[in-house]
Amino acid sequence: MTLLSVRDLTVSYPVRGPLAGWWTGQKRFVDVVCGISLDLAEGTTLAIAGESGSGKSTFARALMGLTPFRSGSLIFDGKAPFPARGRPARAYLHQVSMMFQDPVASLSPRRTIGALITEPFRIHRPDLRNLEAEAKRLLVLVGLPADFAQRYPHQISGGQARRVGLARAVALNPRLVIADEPTAGLDVSVQGEILNLMARLQAEQSVAFLMITHNLAVVRHMSDRTAIMYMGRIVEEGPTDRVFASPAHPYAAALIAAEPSSLPGHHRHSAALKGEVSSPLHRPDGCAFHPRCPAARPLCSATAPLPQVSASGALVSCHFPLQRTPDQ
Ligand code: SF4
Numbered sequence: 001m002t003l004l005s006v007r008d009l010t011v012s013y014p015v016r017g018p019l020a021g022w023w024t025g026q027k028r029f030v031d032v033v034c035g036i037s038l039d040l041a042e043g044t045t046l047a048i049a050g051e052s053g054s055g056k057s058t059f060a061r062a063l064m065g066l067t068p069f070r071s072g073s074l075i076f077d078g079k080a081p082f083p084a085r086g087r088p089a090r091a092y093l094h095q096v097s098m099m100f101q102d103p104v105a106s107l108s109p110r111r112t113i114g115a116l117i118t119e120p121f122r123i124h125r126p127d128l129r130n131l132e133a134e135a136k137r138l139l140v141l142v143g144l145p146a147d148f149a150q151r152y153p154h155q156i157s158g159g160q161a162r163r164v165g166l167a168r169a170v171a172l173n174p175r176l177v178i179a180d181e182p183t184a185g186l187d188v189s190v191q192g193e194i195l196n197l198m199a200r201l202q203a204e205q206s207v208a209f210l211m212i213t214h215n216l217a218v219v220r221h222m223s224d225r226t227a228i229m230y231m232g233r234i235v236e237e238g239p240t241d242r243v244f245a246s247p248a249h250p251y252a253a254a255l256i257a258a259e260p261s262s263l264p265g266h267h268r269h270s271a272a273l274k275g276e277v278s279s280p281l282h283r284p285d286g287c288a289f290h291p292r293c294p295a296a297r298p299l300c301s302a303t304a305p306l307p308q309v310s311a312s313g314a315l316v317s318c319h320f321p322l323q324r325t326p327d328q
Contacts, residue, residue, distance in 0.1 A: 003176060003208050004040040004063075009033060009072030011055070011062050011232075015281065030280045033059045034232040035072070040225075042175065043206040047223035047240070049213055049255070053277050055232040056212040057101060060178050063210070064088070064098050077175070094124045097169040101180040101212075103161035107153040113139075113164055114149030120171040138167040142197060159190035163197070170201055180212045195222055216259040220244055228252040231277060231288040238314025248310035248321035250295045287319070295320055 011033040033055045040046045048056050061067040063074065065088035074082055081092030097120070100106035107116050114135035121128045128134065136146040142163040153161065162182065169177045182198065183191040195218065201207055213219060219226055220240060227237040228249065236249040247253040254273045275292040278284055284291055290300040299319050310316045 001042050002039050003042040003077060004210070005075040006039075006063070007037045007073045007075075008035045009037070009059070009062060009074065010035055010070045011058050011067055012070040029070070031070075031283075032232055032280055033062065033069070036229075036232075036234055038227055038234065038237060040176070040208055040210055043202065043208055044224040045202065045209040045211060045222050046225045046227065047211045047213060047219040048227045048229055048234075049216060049219050050229035051214060051255075051273075051277055054229040056214075056229055057180055059229075060098070060180050060210070060212050063178055064096065065093070090124070094172055095174050096176045096178065097172065097174045099162075099165045099169045099177060099179040099182050101184060103165040104153055104158065106165065107161065109153050111152075112149060113151050113153070113156065116153070117149075117164060117167045117171060120168060124172055134171070138171055141170070141201075142167045143193070159186055159193065162186065162190075162194050166194070166197060166201075170205065170207065173205060174207060176208045176210065178210045178212070181215075182211065182213070183215060183218055184213075191218070198222070216244075216256065228255060231280065231283060233288065233317065234315075235289065235318065236310075236314050236316045238310070238312065242312040243314055246310075246312045246322075248312065248314060248316040249318045250293050250322065251289045252316075253322055254294075287317075295322075 010031055012029040012031050015028040015030050036059060038046065048059065050056055058067055062069045065082065073080065076092055076096065081089045083089065114132065117138050118131040118135050121131060121134060135149045139146050139148050144160060144163050148156070156164065179198070183194055186194065198209060199222065202209065211222060223240045225238065226240045226243045227234045228251065229235070230251050236243060236247060236252040243252060244256055247256050258273055273292065278288065278291065284301065286301040286303050287305055290296040293300065297320065305317045305319045307315045307317045310321050
């Protein structure tokens with residue numbers, strides 16, 4: 001069953017400085033997230049992957065109401081939680097939570113770990129009396145000793161801070177957790193521990209994860225579906241095994257080809273990405289990837305491609321996908 005449906009969501013920021021266009025009397029906006037549509041099924045994981053600056057984190061923040069979106073719609077569990085695109089309904093924030101990219105910075109240094117992980121109860125369940133017991137339950141749930149409740153954020157490691165972030169995110173038994181780079185900055189063994197913990201919580205509590213990451217090994221390991229994002233747009237979306245086995249969008253193919261192989265001494269770099277991502281202020285016409293695309297043709301710089309179904313069943317936005325579509 002579909003838990004979250006996003007349609008044509010666009011996030012824009014006003015342009016400041018010399019490019020603002022103030023002399024025209026009109027504010028100029030730059031689109032950081034451009035018309036994203038996707039669905040997430042209950043109890044599953046959807047990963048959004050792409051290079052830095054692709055708009056992944058902005059999209060995640062928009063879903064939480066932390067960044068306003070300019071247009072588009074969002075349906076969660078059959079209801080629209082953003083009335084007139086304002087602040088999200090309280091009931092929505094009870095069921096949707098976020099693991100932030102920088103777990104230490106997201107924890108107030110003056111509060112104990114116990115106070116931090118029970119904060120969601122203070123906001124959404126003020127009737128709950130025994131917060132100490134809840135803090136202990138949550139710490140044990142994420143594999144930390146119960147006496148961590150007395151510590152302060154500066155007294156714990158990066159991996160422990162991630163666990164605390166996860167404990168806080170699942171405190172209210174949410175149906176959806178938005179995890180922004182859940183393993184960034186951790187060494188490989190701690191990454192594995194955090195991912196296993198997330199997988200266990202998903203199996204036990206049927207929580208859905210929308211995971212934002214640039215780490216394709218994490219995407220492969222964790223997600224049921226994968227969306228590849230480039231300059232604010234999703235360029236390919238489909239079942240993870242199919243997207244990785246036969247990517248149809250040249251950007252998705254290059255990103256996957258550039259992923260370090262898990263085989264010792266073996267590096268895959270046949271279609272390594274060349275060039276830099278363009279600034280959103282100077283978005284290329286047509287397909288935004290065309291200045292870097294080895295398969296670009298004249299049509300690509302003139303007309304933006306529309307999504308179509310690839311031979312593997314993924315949705316791909318490319319005039320010349322690497323595989324033929326079923327009707328070609
Ligand atoms: Fe490359 Fe053209 Fe496809 Fe864009 S539309 S990814 S430029 S082939």
